[in-house]
């Protein structure tokens with residue numbers, strides 16, 4: 254897919270102020286915890302949804318996952334926010350990619366040990382995850398956890414993100430990813446449900 258076509262799915266929503274920074278759970282236990290772990294091994298534990306979202310699509314999917322699982326949420330936000338100006342964003346993002354940069358994340362997760370399942374969500378930038386996701390993977394050792402990757406894009410798959418995840422976190426169990434087209438994020442509840450069921454997360 255050409256870049257113009259790839260980028261066409263971007264946007265629609267804007268990134269506003271978020272409740273980011275702390276894990277903000279629903280207070281509700283994950284329904285998965287009530288499951289029989291013998292039949293639902295992937296769901297046997299407390300879950301955190303960690304995601305980056307520049308223009309809101311990935312946040313929309315993250316919120317749907319939270320609604321359906323009761324998992325806590327942590328929004329990965331850059332310490333230096335990206336510009337709302339699209340051309341400037343492209344410029345900065347491309348430079349970060351060229352430099353293999355690790356843009357700092359604004360806040361930290363203090364209780365990662367509490368979680369057995371991590372939903373890791375990202376937009377796809379140039380067929381892969383933005384550098385800030387690599388910062389996250391450098392900052393946190395997910396060894397021993399189950400990671401459920403999800404991505405939103407204009408059509409590109411999550412494959413290269415999952416490859417990168419596999420390389421950077423060799424000691425995690427990685428479930429099949431969920432890809433959602435950014436423009437359909439708000440309508441993805443059924444796809445999310447099917448994905449959660451397929452992965453025995455609900």
Ligand SMILES: Cc1cc2nc3c(=O)[nH]c(=O)nc-3n(C[C@H](O)[C@H](O)[C@H](O)COP(=O)(O)O)c2cc1C
Pocket residue numbers: 259260261262263264305306307308309310311312342343346375376377378379380381405406407408409410434435436
């Ligand atoms: C810098 C940049 C690069 C992108 N590269 C791709 C791409 O390679 N393939 C694709 O399908 N979409 C691409 N997109 C579109 C986004 O992946 C898509 O709009 C996504 O849903 C945005 O998620 P967000 O709203 O959570 O930030 C790109 C968007 C941006 C801003």
